[in-house]
Amino acid sequence: MNIGTAAEKSGLPPKTIRYYEDIGLLRPDRAGNGYRDYSTADVHRLKFLQRSRSLGFSVEECRQLLSLYGDRERESAEVKALAETKLAEIDRKLAELAELRAALSHLVEACHGDHRPDCPIIDGLAGHRH
């Protein structure tokens, strides 16, 4: 499929997809006319990249995560250790996101109407326990 279709399916703009190819995150085929030709596996990689980037993982971290699949040569233990490290990071992010949500939700409930006095809910956003 062409880059436009891959963009739609992955949620990434074509520009970004070409950029990811430049920095070696994927290597789509080329059609006879010179157009890039994306497989469904390519689209999976792209969609994965879209998600993990939007969740705050760096490109290098994404490269590592992708390598969990592509690289058959790697030691299994090494792969597993990497995956577990990333799992811990994900758990930390989940907890932080949940706190952020709670604080914001509290704001929505408590600070309705016109009375928004000095209630320093920013403390909550900054991650304090109440």
Added chain:
Amino acid sequence: MNIGTAAEKSGLPPKTIRYYEDIGLLRPDRAGNGYRDYSTADVHRLKFLQRSRSLGFSVEECRQLLSLYGDRERESAEVKALAETKLAEIDRKLAELAELRAALSHLVEACHGDHRPDCPIIDGLAGHRH
């Protein structure tokens, strides 16, 4: 307090803190000697920035989120709508992060040992329902 202390407490490097000041995200006092002087409220803002940036919110989004507090002039309804929009984004991120976690966890459990054949677990990472 000085920038170094604020850096420790917020988890952001001094460089980044100065940068955030440059782009108008905070406005710490200055001590007599010209040093920046951070209040605990400043540190809360910084810590909030650290968290929300690391979770994939853009600087402009963070600016909006911070404005939920600082701007007393704003219409309460507008504030609430903004907060609710951000809540929905957070919920989406939470769901995506949970899926990412499940997929990676599955990888750790299932693809141990030496047999990592063509199992396209990448489908899971790419966000497919199983």
Added chain:
DNA sequence: CTAAACCTTCCACCTGCTGGAAGCTCAAGG
């Protein structure tokens, strides 16, 4: 056959930091 909508490469620009130089300030030890 022409126009719109694709695609290609290349280059410049933007965001969000980050490192380093040059210089001032402050706290501790001799």
Added chain:
DNA sequence: CCTTGAGCTTCCAGCAGGTGGAAGGTTTAG
């Protein structure tokens, strides 16, 4: 009091991760 080192200041350059636009080839629909 003086030095020494850590910490602060500003400024400027560079890197990461895209993003916009020009110039031109291709494909599809009328």
